[in-house]
Amino acid sequence: MKVKLILLALAALSILASCGGGEDPINGQTSPAPVLLNVNPSNGAEITTTAVTFTLTFDQNVKAPSTGISSIAVSPKADVSRLFSNGSEVSLSLENLQDASDYSVRIPSGVISGFKANQEAVGDIVLTFSVKLPVDPGTVDPSDCDNDATALSARLGLGWNMGNHFDAYYNGSWAGSKEGYPDEEVWGNAKATAATFAKIKAAGFTSVRIPVSWLRMIGDAPDYTIDATWLDRVYEVALWAHEAGLDVIVNTHHDENHGVSNTYQWLDIKNAATNSALKAQIDGKIAAVWTQIAMRFKDCGDWLILEGFNELNDGGWGYSSQFTADPTKQCGVLNDWNRIFVEAVRATGGNNATRWLGVPTYAANPAFAKYLELPQDPAGKIMVSVHFYDPSSYTIGDEQYTDWGHTGASGKKADWGDEDHVKAVFGELFSRYIAENIPVYIGEFGCSMRSKSDTRAWKFYLYYLEYVVKAAKTYGMSCFLWDNGASGDGKEHHGYFNHGTGAYIGNSKEAVDVMVKARFTTDASYTLDSVYKSAPTF
Numbered sequence: 001m002k003v004k005l006i007l008l009a010l011a012a013l014s015i016l017a018s019c020g021g022g023e024d025p026i027n028g029q030t031s032p033a034p035v036l037l038n039v040n041p042s043n044g045a046e047i048t049t050t051a052v053t054f055t056l057t058f059d060q061n062v063k064a065p066s067t068g069i070s071s072i073a074v075s076p077k078a079d080v081s082r083l084f085s086n087g088s089e090v091s092l093s094l095e096n097l098q099d100a101s102d103y104s105v106r107i108p109s110g111v112i113s114g115f116k117a118n119q120e121a122v123g124d125i126v127l128t129f130s131v132k133l134p135v136d137p138g139t140v141d142p143s144d145c146d147n148d149a150t151a152l153s154a155r156l157g158l159g160w161n162m163g164n165h166f167d168a169y170y171n172g173s174w175a176g177s178k179e180g181y182p183d184e185e186v187w188g189n190a191k192a193t194a195a196t197f198a199k200i201k202a203a204g205f206t207s208v209r210i211p212v213s214w215l216r217m218i219g220d221a222p223d224y225t226i227d228a229t230w231l232d233r234v235y236e237v238a239l240w241a242h243e244a245g246l247d248v249i250v251n252t253h254h255d256e257n258h259g260v261s262n263t264y265q266w267l268d269i270k271n272a273a274t275n276s277a278l279k280a281q282i283d284g285k286i287a288a289v290w291t292q293i294a295m296r297f298k299d300c301g302d303w304l305i306l307e308g309f310n311e312l313n314d315g316g317w318g319y320s321s322q323f324t325a326d327p328t329k330q331c332g333v334l335n336d337w338n339r340i341f342v343e344a345v346r347a348t349g350g351n352n353a354t355r356w357l358g359v360p361t362y363a364a365n366p367a368f369a370k371y372l373e374l375p376q377d378p379a380g381k382i383m384v385s386v387h388f389y390d391p392s393s394y395t396i397g398d399e400q401y402t403d404w405g406h407t408g409a410s411g412k413k414a415d416w417g418d419e420d421h422v423k424a425v426f427g428e429l430f431s432r433y434i435a436e437n438i439p440v441y442i443g444e445f446g447c448s449m450r451s452k453s454d455t456r457a458w459k460f461y462l463y464y465l466e467y468v469v470k471a472a473k474t475y476g477m478s479c480f481l482w483d484n485g486a487s488g489d490g491k492e493h494h495g496y497f498n499h500g501t502g503a504y505i506g507n508s509k510e511a512v513d514v515m516v517k518a519r520f521t522t523d524a525s526y527t528l529d530s531v532y533k534s535a536p537t538f
Contacts, residue, residue, distance in 0.1 A: 030118045030119065030120060031114070031116045031118065031119040031120065032119070032120055033113075033114065033119065033120040033121055033122050033123065034058040034059060034060050034062050034112070034113070034114045034119075034122055035058060035059040035060075036056060036057075036058055036122070036125065037057045037058060037059055038056075038057040039054060039055070039056055039057075039127060040054070040055045040057075041054065041129065043127060043128050043129070044128055044129065044130075045129045045130075046129070046130050046131075046132050046370070047097065047129055047130065047131050047132070048131075048132060048133060048134055049097075049133070050095065050096060050097045050099075050131075050133065051081075051093070051094065051095045051096075051097065052093070052094055052097065052129070053082070053091055053092065053093040053094075054091070054092045054093075054094075054105075054127060055089055055090070055091055056089065056090040056091075056092065056112070056125070057088055057089050058088045058089075058090070058112075058122075059088070060088060060114060060115075061087050061088050061114070061115055062085055062088060062090060062112055062113065062114055062115070062122070063085050063112070063113055063114075063115060064083050064084070064085040064090045064111060064112045064113075065083075066082075066083050066084070068083055068107075068111035068112075069082075069083050071108050071111060072092070072105065072106065072107055072108070072111065073105070073106040073108075074094065074103065074104075074105050074106075075103065075104050076098060076101055076103065078094050078095065078096050078097050078098070078103065079094065079095045079096045080092070080093070080094055081093045081094065081095045083111075085112075090112055092105070092107070092127075097131045098131060099131055099132070099133040100131065100132065100133075101130065101131050102128070102129075102130045103127075103128065103129050103130065103131065104126060104127070104128050105126065105127040105128075105129075106124060106125070106126050107124065107125040107126075107127075108124055109121050109122065109123045109124050110122070112125070132431065132432065133431070134424075134427060134428050134431055145430075145434060145435055145476060147434075147437040148437055148439070149433070149434045149436075149437050149438055149439040149440070149476060150434065150476045152356065152383070152439045152478070153434075153439060153440075153441070153473075153476050153477055153478045154478075155206070155207075155247065155478075156206065156207045156247055156441060156478035157205075157206035157207060157478055157519055157520070158204065158205050158206055158207075158469065158478070158479065158480075158481070158515060158516060158519040158520070159205060159206070159207040159208060159209055159247075159249075159441075159478060159479065159480030159481065160200050160205045160207075160208050160209070160480065160481055160483060160496075160497070161208070161209045161211065161443075161444060161480050161481060161482045161483055162192065162196075162208060162209070162210050162211070162237075162483065162499060163211055163444075163482050163483055163484040163485070163494070164187045164188070164189060164484035164485060164486075165184060165187075165189050165192065165210075165211070165485070165499055166182065166184060166210060166211060166212040166213065166234060166237075166253075167182070167211035167212060167213045167253035167254050168182060168183060168184070168185075168186045168187035168189070168213070169181060169182040169183060169186065169213050169215055169254060170183060170186055171262075179262075179264075180215050180216040180262065180264035180265075181215065181216045181217065182212070182213040182214065182215050182216075182217060182230070182254075184233070187484075188485065188486070189484075189485040189499040189500070190498065190499055190500025190501070191499075191500055192237050192240070192499055192500065193240070193500060193501065193502075194240040194243070194244070195501055195502050196240070196497070196498075196499060196500065196501065196502040197240050197241045197243075197244035197246060197502070198244045198502060199497065199501070199502025199503065200241075200244065200246065200497060200502055201244045201245050201246055203497075203504075203509075203512050203516070204512065204513075204515075204516035204519075204520065205246065205481075205516075206246065206247065207246050207247035207248065207249070207478065207480070208241045208246050208247075208248055208249070208480075209248075209249040209251070209307075209443060209444075209480045210234065210237065210238055210241070210248060210249065210250050210251075211251055211253035211254075211310065212234050212250060212251060212252065212253055213252070213253050213254040213255060214226060214230075214252055214255055214289060215254070215255060215264045215265065215266075216264045217230045217231075218266075218285070218289060221281070221284070221285070222284070222288075223288065224284075224285050224288040224289055224292075225292070226289065226292045226293070231292070231293070231296050232296075234250065235296055235297065238250055238297070238300070238304065239300075242300070242303050242304070246303075247303045247304075247305065248303060248304050248305065249304075249305045249306075249307050249358065249443070249480075250293070250297065250304065250305075250306055250307065251306070251307035251308070251309065251310055251358070252267070252289070252307075252308070252309055252310065253310045254310070255267045255309075255310075256269070256309065256310060256311065256312045256313070257269070257270070258313060258314065258315035259314055259315025259316070259320075260315070266282065266285060267282065267286075267309065267312060267337075268282065269312050269313065269314055269330050269333050269334060269337075270314035270315070270320075270322060270330065272333050273322070273329040273330045273332075273333050274329075279333060279336075282337075283336070283337070283340055286337055286340045286341060286344070287340050287343075287344045290306075290308070290340075290341050290344040290345055291344045291345075291347070291348060293306070294306065294344065294345040294348040294352045295348050297352075298348055298349075298350045298351060298352055299350070299351065300351060300355075301351060302351070302354070302355055302356070304351075304355060305355065305356045305357070305358055305383070306345055306352075306355065306357055306358070307357070307358035307359075307360075307385055307443065308337070308338055308341035308342070308357070308358065308359050308360070309334075309337065309338075309341070309359075309360055310360065310364065310443075311360065311363050311364045311387065312334055312337070312360065312362065312363065312364075313330075313362060313363035314330060317363050317365070318362065318363050318365055318367065318368060327362070327368070327371055328371060330362065331362050331368065331371035331372070334360075334362055334372075335371075335372065335373040335375070338359040338360075338374075338375050339375040339376070341357070341359070341375075342357055342359070342375040342376075342377055342382065343375075345357060346377070346378065346379065353378075353379060354379045354381060355379075355381065356381045356382075356383055356439070357377070357381065357382055357383065358382075358383040358384070358385045358441065358443070359372075359374065359375065359382060359383070359384065359385065360384075360385040360386070360443070361384065361385070361386055364385060364386050364387040364443065364444070365386065365387070366386045366388070366425050366428070366429055367425075369384070369386070369428075369429065369432060369433075372384065374438070382438065383438070383439040383440065383441055384429075384433050384438060384439070384440045384441075385440075385441060385443045386429065386440065386441075386442055386443065387442065387443055387444040387445065388425070388442050388444070388445045388468065388479075389444070389445065389446065389447075390416075390417045390421060390422070390425070391404075391414040391416050391417025391421075393414045394413065394414045394417065394447070394464070395446065395447040395448060395464075396447075396448055396491065396492060397491070398491060399414075400448070400490065400491060401413045401414055402450075402454065402456050402457040402460060403456070403457075403460050404417075404418070404460050404461075404463065404464045405418055405419055405460065405463060405464070405467065405535050405536075406418055406419055406532070406535060407535040407536060407537050408460060409538070413460075419467060419471075419532055422467065422468060422471050423471060423475075423528075426471050426472065426474075426475035426477065427475060429475065429477065430475040430476055430477075434475070434476040434477065440476075440477045441477060441478045441479070441480065442472055442477055442478070442479035442480060443480050444480060444482045445468055445472075445479050445480070445481065445482065446465075446481055446482035446483075446494050447461055447464050447465060447494075448489070448490060448491055448492060448493050448494060449461070449488070449489040449490070449493045449494065449495065449506070449508070449511075450489055451489045452507045452510075456536070456538055459536040460536055461511070462510070462511060462514050463531075463534075463535055463536055465511055465514055465515050465518075466514045466515065466517070466518045466531055467518075467528075467531050467532070467535075469515045469518035469519050470518040470519075470527075470528050470531050471528055472519075473518065473519055474527075474528045479519075481496065481515065482494050483495065483496045483497060483499075485497075485498070485499050485505070487505045487506055488506070495508065496508040496511065496512060518531070
């Protein structure tokens with residue numbers, strides 16, 4: 001019987017120790033506080049609604065009585081609507097958040113605690129986040145937004161891309177020893193002349209973007225010397241555009257590597273994200289290349305804008321498994337490369353110290369603007385570059401739908417990308433950047449040419465171009481039409497002007513006139529809504 005009583009006593013002590021858990025019944029030690037493992041959304045997050053719920057996860061079960069709400073401090077003022085614990089998680093809900101505000105939330109020591117006796121309290125927890133509400137597309141009026149961003153947009157206005165020109169290069173087995181060398185005429189366009197830009201200006205355009213591939217025109221490490229003849233030719237053509245009265249953008253274009261095996265497309269963001277040695281090598285090449293380009297254009301006035309990169313991505317355009325697994329890795333590389341570009345240009349001094357510089361989002365896609373970190377710039381003159389070809393199955397895809405927009409027929413148009421989508425994308429860019437005095441330009445937009453003999457397809461084609469250009473103006477952005485010089489109609493036919501003479505191609509004048517009207521008409525009755533109401537009907 002005595003043995004049985006001793007065993008029962010030991011069992012009781014064991015149960016007491018495991019249940020009390022905080023203070024050791026023998027030596028009186030205190031248990032450490034629960035450890036905070038994770039907060040979702042994370043500190044520094046950008047919230048796009050007026051309410052948010054944070055989930056705090058600890059290493060053990062915790063309690064957080066709702067009475068603790070009164071001691072939680074939120075600055076600036078907001079309402080704490082809920083404090084609730086469930087196992088190892090605590091939910092904290094806030095309401096009535098203010099737009100364009102940086103918040104700090106302090107949960108004081110003791111509000112959250114563990115279940116063990118004599119356990120140390122959870123100390124102060126500070127959460128930070130910002131609120132950036134999406135703009136209501138129906139309320140945007142750039143006339144209410146008068147800043148440097150909208151002024152630059154007005155100056156650049158409607159732009160023209162001299163595409164598949166300086167960005168064209170020899171590629172494929174037929175190229176032989178010329179593979180990887182850019183050439184002005186290799187993709188079928190004639191050499192540009194001064195007359196080209198005089199005609200572009202006369203057509204109503206106010207700026208041009210000159211995409212340039214550098215590729216094997218860049219020499220070996222460590223100097224990475226650019227071929228002087230190629231650089232001088234780009235300079236000459238840019239000067240012709242300026243003399244015609246146009247602002248000019250020059251960039252690096254097809255130097256990005258979209259998952260291909262060649263080495264001359266050297267901006268390899270996919271592998272740079274996982275290989276620090278490769279990234280360091282590319283970092284140095286970016287600095288050397290942009291230092292040389294900037295030096296050649298140093299004497300140019302503020303009519304010249306330099307754009308660091310075109311559509312940097314890994315070939316998946318935001319849908320590759322590597323990108324979706326952690327978008328911040330490749331976007332982090334792009335953010336760093338944008339910084340190197342800006343620092344290299346600014347370091348050359350002269351007019352380069354203060355000219356506008358353009359940096360793209362990942363893949364130049366507006367959807368990835370949330371990952372873009374603008375480089376620090378002493379001049380405060382950074383522009384954001386995005387491209388817009390939505391919906392791509394209509395604008396450049398194989399399906400070649402005849403219709404677009406709210407009056408289009410089901411089955412004859414894509415199942416996404418109508419006018420509300422345009423307003424949502426442009427409205428978000430306005431809210432995120434333009435309203436904050438950061439210019440945005442649509443470096444490329446367009447739609448594959450339709451046959452004028454197909455009345456239905458032609459009318460919707462014109463409507464798409466008019467609506468997108470009018471929307472860009474409405475939301476405070478300049479936009480640059482993609483023109484690859486390809487005549488005819490169908491997939492990837494974006495020919496508007498002969499690159500050698502500036503003459504119109506086919507029926508392109510009617511399309512150009514529609515875009516010029518959309519950009520420059522000042523009649524108060526001509527609005528985005530009036531364009532919407534004039535959509536084709538069949």
